[in-house]
Amino acid sequence: MTIPRISQFMSFLLFAFLYFNDVALAQKKEPANYDTKKTFMIQLLPYLNSPEIPLNTQKKIKKIVRIIQQFPNIRLHIEVHDSGFDFVKDKKISKNESQSRSEDLAKNVQDFLESLGVSENKITAVGKGAGSPFVFNQKDPKNSFVLQESKYSYQKNARILLQLTPENVDDNINLELVLESEKIPYWF
Numbered sequence: 001m002t003i004p005r006i007s008q009f010m011s012f013l014l015f016a017f018l019y020f021n022d023v024a025l026a027q028k029k030e031p032a033n034y035d036t037k038k039t040f041m042i043q044l045l046p047y048l049n050s051p052e053i054p055l056n057t058q059k060k061i062k063k064i065v066r067i068i069q070q071f072p073n074i075r076l077h078i079e080v081h082d083s084g085f086d087f088v089k090d091k092k093i094s095k096n097e098s099q100s101r102s103e104d105l106a107k108n109v110q111d112f113l114e115s116l117g118v119s120e121n122k123i124t125a126v127g128k129g130a131g132s133p134f135v136f137n138q139k140d141p142k143n144s145f146v147l148q149e150s151k152y153s154y155q156k157n158a159r160i161l162l163q164l165t166p167e168n169v170d171d172n173i174n175l176e177l178v179l180e181s182e183k184i185p186y187w188f
Contacts, residue, residue: 037165038172039077040179040186044160046080048087051104053112057160060184061109064162065116067178073167074175076113077124078160080106084130085154092154095129102127109160133157 042064044057053061068074082102086093093101106125114120164186166172179186 037167037169038176038188040164040175040188042162042164042179042184042186044162046105046158046160048083048085048155048158049101051101051108053105053108058112061112061162062116063182064164064184065113065118067175067182067184068118068164070178071166071171071175073171075122075124075165075167076118077126077163077165078106078109078113079126079128079163080109081128081132081157081159081161082130083154083158085151087151087155090151095131099127099129099131102129105160130154130157 044060045054046057047054068076080102082098082105084093084095084098085091104127106127110123110125113123164175166175
C-alpha cells in the first residue's frame with residue numbers, strides 16, 4: 001500500500017469506529033431511575049409447622065447480613081406468612097393458630113438477625129398468618145393456588161420476606177450491584 005491509501009484506510013477505520021460507537025451509545029438502555037428509595041424484597045423458605053429457621057435459610061440470612069453490614073443506613077423489615085395448614089395432622093388450622101405461628105417465626109428471625117450483629121432499631125418484624133395468600137396470577141386472584149385447596153398451595157403460601165430499604169439513593173445502586181454479584185434473587 002502506498003501512503004495515500006493507508007491514510008484513506010485509516011480515515012475509513014476512524015469513521016467506522018466513530019459511527020458504530022455512536023450507534024452503540026444510542027442503543028444503550030437508559031439507567032434505572034434511582035431518584036427514590038427502593039425496597040428490595042428477598043424471599044426465604046421456612047419449615048412447615050415450626051417456628052425454627054431451617055439451616056439453608058440461616059445460611060442465606062448470614063449471607064444477607066454480611067451485605068447489610070456494608071450499608072449502615074439500611075432498614076430491614078421481616079414479614080412471615082404461614083401456610084394455614086397442619087401438615088402433620090393433614091388439616092387446615094385456625095386463623096389464630098396460623099397468626100401465632102407466623103409471629104413466633106418472625107420473632108425468631110429477628111432474634112437470629114440480632115445475634116448476627118444487626119442492630120435492633122433497624123429491624124421490624126411482623127407475622128401475617130395465612131391472611132395474605134401467595135397469588136401467582138395477579139390479574140385473576142381466583143387462580144391462586146391457595147384457593148384451589150391443595151397441600152402444595154398451602155405449602156407455597158408459607159414464606160419469609162426480607163425487605164431491605166436503603167435510606168439514601170446511592171445505597172440503592174450499590175445494594176443492587178452487590179445483590180446481583182452475590183447471586184441473591186430479589187425484586188422491588
